[in-house]
Amino acid sequence: MSENGFSGFCRADGRVGVRNHLLVLSTVALTNRLAEMVAESVPGSLLLTAEFMRGLRGRDVLIQNRVIDGMIRHPNVGAVLAIVHDAAAGERMRETLAHAGKPSDVLVFMNAHGMADAVAEGRGALMRLAAAIAGAARETVPWSRLAVALECGGSDATSALFANPVIGRFVDWLTDRGGTAIVSETAEFIGAEPVVRSRAATPAVAAQILDRISRIEEMMKADGEDYRGVNPTAENLAAGLTTLVEKSMGAVAKTGKAQFVACLDFAETPQQAGLCFMDTPFFSPVSITGMVCGGAQLVLFGVGVFNPSGNPLAPTIKVCGNPATMQTWADSLDLDVSGILSADRNIDEMATALRETVARVAGGAQSCAESWREGQIIAPKSVAAL
Amino acid sequence: MRKFIHLTEQDNVVTLLDDLSGLERLSDGTAVRPGIPFGHKAAVANIPAGSPIVKYGVVIGHATRVIAAGEHVHVGNCA
Numbered sequence A: 001m002s003e004n005g006f007s008g009f010c011r012a013d014g015r016v017g018v019r020n021h022l023l024v025l026s027t028v029a030l031t032n033r034l035a036e037m038v039a040e041s042v043p044g045s046l047l048l049t050a051e052f053m054r055g056l057r058g059r060d061v062l063i064q065n066r067v068i069d070g071m072i073r074h075p076n077v078g079a080v081l082a083i084v085h086d087a088a089a090g091e092r093m094r095e096t097l098a099h100a101g102k103p104s105d106v107l108v109f110m111n112a113h114g115m116a117d118a119v120a121e122g123r124g125a126l127m128r129l130a131a132a133i134a135g136a137a138r139e140t141v142p143w144s145r146l147a148v149a150l151e152c153g154g155s156d157a158t159s160a161l162f163a164n165p166v167i168g169r170f171v172d173w174l175t176d177r178g179g180t181a182i183v184s185e186t187a188e189f190i191g192a193e194p195v196v197r198s199r200a201a202t203p204a205v206a207a208q209i210l211d212r213i214s215r216i217e218e219m220m221k222a223d224g225e226d227y228r229g230v231n232p233t234a235e236n237l238a239a240g241l242t243t244l245v246e247k248s249m250g251a252v253a254k255t256g257k258a259q260f261v262a263c264l265d266f267a268e269t270p271q272q273a274g275l276c277f278m279d280t281p282f283f284s285p286v287s288i289t290g291m292v293c294g295g296a297q298l299v300l301f302g303v304g305v306f307n308p309s310g311n312p313l314a315p316t317i318k319v320c321g322n323p324a325t326m327q328t329w330a331d332s333l334d335l336d337v338s339g340i341l342s343a344d345r346n347i348d349e350m351a352t353a354l355r356e357t358v359a360r361v362a363g364g365a366q367s368c369a370e371s372w373r374e375g376q377i378i379a380p381k382s383v384a385a386l
Numbered sequence B: 001m002r003k004f005i006h007l008t009e010q011d012n013v014v015t016l017l018d019d020l021s022g023l024e025r026l027s028d029g030t031a032v033r034p035g036i037p038f039g040h041k042a043a044v045a046n047i048p049a050g051s052p053i054v055k056y057g058v059v060i061g062h063a064t065r066v067i068a069a070g071e072h073v074h075v076g077n078c079a
Helices: A029-040 A059-073 A087-098 A115-133 A157-176 A193-199 A203-222 A234-239 A244-255 A284-293 A323-328 A347-362
Strands: A006-010 A021-026 A046-048 A077-084 A104-108 A139-141 A147-152 A180-183 A260-264 A274-278 A298-303 A316-320 B013-016 B041-043 B052-055 B058-062
Touching: A006 A347, A021 A029, A021 A059, A021 A115, A029 A046, A029 A077, A029 A115, A059 A077, A059 A087, A059 A284, A077 A087, A077 A115, A087 A104, A104 A115, A147 A157, A147 A244, A147 A284, A157 A180, A157 A244, A157 A274, A157 A298, A157 A316, A157 A347, A180 A244, A193 A203, A193 A244, A193 B058, A203 A260, A203 A274, A244 B058, A274 A284, A284 A298, A298 A347, A316 A347, B013 B052
Parallel strands: A021 A046, A021 A077, A077 A104, A147 A180, A147 A298, A180 A274, A260 A274, A298 A316
Antiparallel strands: A006 A139, B013 B041, B052 B058
16 A cells, blocks of 8 residues: 555665666767667667757856766666767766666767667667666665655646645655655746745755745846736736735645755755755756756646646656646646546545555556656756857 | 635635636635635635735735625735
């Protein structure tokens, strides 16, 4: 029963994976095509390519490396074949993989004798890794070992009143049991500062989060946007939203009532359990990249009107309280909470249903977004590259 | 009788979930003023001027004048 915990793969670093991915990771765009061909040659492997670049500067190097490292170490990854361009990158990657705590190998593109040879070498390495993890078995572990990423998109009145509050009720349940939840998209917290102040575990955490929020607001002002001046919008007011705090709470409701225990940088791994804030851009593929590369094993995503975003490594569970969306996008949504609107179901009942869905998906049942293989890895940039 | 949602026990407002704004009772029997649109809020207690309006368990604004239970809570009396 889902009361005792969830089923997953115990990793060397103590974390638990809800999947056992055989990952083919292209670490630079130059090797994306090679990675595709290697992954195609071994059914069941998971290809991960992104727009990883050379010539990045400053913080962008840190972020890109953190994203790559986060994927290599991710608990949902059972084994990884990292594909790099040259021998120097190969040496660095060997060093990284030595501490990854899982079967792994490096494929150095420039060491090959032509593309066909590179594909053949990659295929051989990948088959050996597949054999190494073929016998991996799941165990039941306590809920304290679960970290979920919290996301919302395609927001409307139903996500504010049903989907996000249901997710928030589950987050309360999970954090009460020592689990972790990560919320992000800093721009959505503009207007929610009083909530951050009252719910931060310490003044230091509050100050860090508020600093991140005010930096985003400064960026908007520099762009000529007066967010507070135009919100709530005329459309919001007509729909019944009275204040900016109320509007922000539509999204913040997915965090429940737990205290914020940490303020994380993009893709930073939490060092303690509980509800964490991660500073990310608001675009969902980017924010989900940050939270998953920081270690979230699953994504809980509240939608009103539909939003397709998922993640290649972490199953995304879509929660929806809009009956029209549930009908149109039935093949892409996992939990219908519109019963709160129509049939006198309540938030607690739906939160229990969400817990059961989480247990099933954690234990191996595919979420819709996962079955559509939805999701991108996008590392945000802040300065011009060389 | 009108459908509504009371998001947390601490809330002193509920959000109306239908557009049957001619009706004057919520589905739990309490009185509500007519004319409150779908998605808008009604007070479920008397709220003195200056007191917090609580929704989602947090303060979303304050009463700019005294609000009677059942009244529409929006820009005219909440900021």
